[in-house]
Amino acid sequence: VSGGEAGAVTCTLTVMCGGNTETFTTLQPVLNAYAKQATLLGKHGQGQRCKMVNQICIAGILQGLSEALTLAEKASLDVALVVDTLKHGAAGSWQMENRAETMANDQFDFGFAINLMRKDLGICLDEAKRYQLQLPLTSQVDRDYQILQQHGLGHMDTSILIKANAIKSV
Structure with missing residues (x-):
């Protein structure tokens, strides 16, 4: 995660993820609740x-x-x-x-x-x-x-x- 406390408060964090596509897709709504950008970058x-x-x-x-x-x-x-x-x-x-x-x-x-x-x-x-x-x-x-x-x-x-x-x- 990048964006610090200010990003957390304003829901503008950047989330860098590793893992499988299915799990990432399932979690996307949760990530979007606090992040301006959430990206799946590949494997774990x-x-x-x-x-x-x-x-x-x-x-x-x-x-x-x-x-x-x-x-x-x-x-x-x-x-x-x-x-x-x-x-x-x-x-x-x-x-x-x-x-x-x-x-x-x-x-x-x-x-x-x-x-x-x-x-x-x-x-x-x-x-x-x-x-x-x-x-x-x-x-x-x-x-x-x-x-x-x-x-x-x-x-x-x-x-x-x-x-x-x-x-x-x-």
Whole structure:
């Protein structure tokens, strides 16, 4: 499932399923009651693998957004104006729309916790090993989240990734 608490409240979750078609079809009305999208991705386990791909995408987007907002601030750009401009173009994303402002304002006490994301990224990295894949960005983000956890921030939203470089510089 993707979409977090807000998606659950507004019934806009994305559900990634694995299993047989008959069971999925039977459950479709239930899934549609709380999801905007429910997809059968194949056999048992394929929904979990899709969730792994989702988490890798989120990690990468948050890393890029963290770097971009840091540069915008250091370059004396109006961060709110930059975000308002970029969210309508190719750089726009759910993370930019819903987290950029809170990232710029140092608000991280809500949302999807680092502790949960590290669990997910660990699963992703383990799965990648099964295929002899290296995931350098995922590995770096996982290390940065580990540093944030070591500073007692594991309960904070994953968007606090923007603070990792400052902590590493100390």
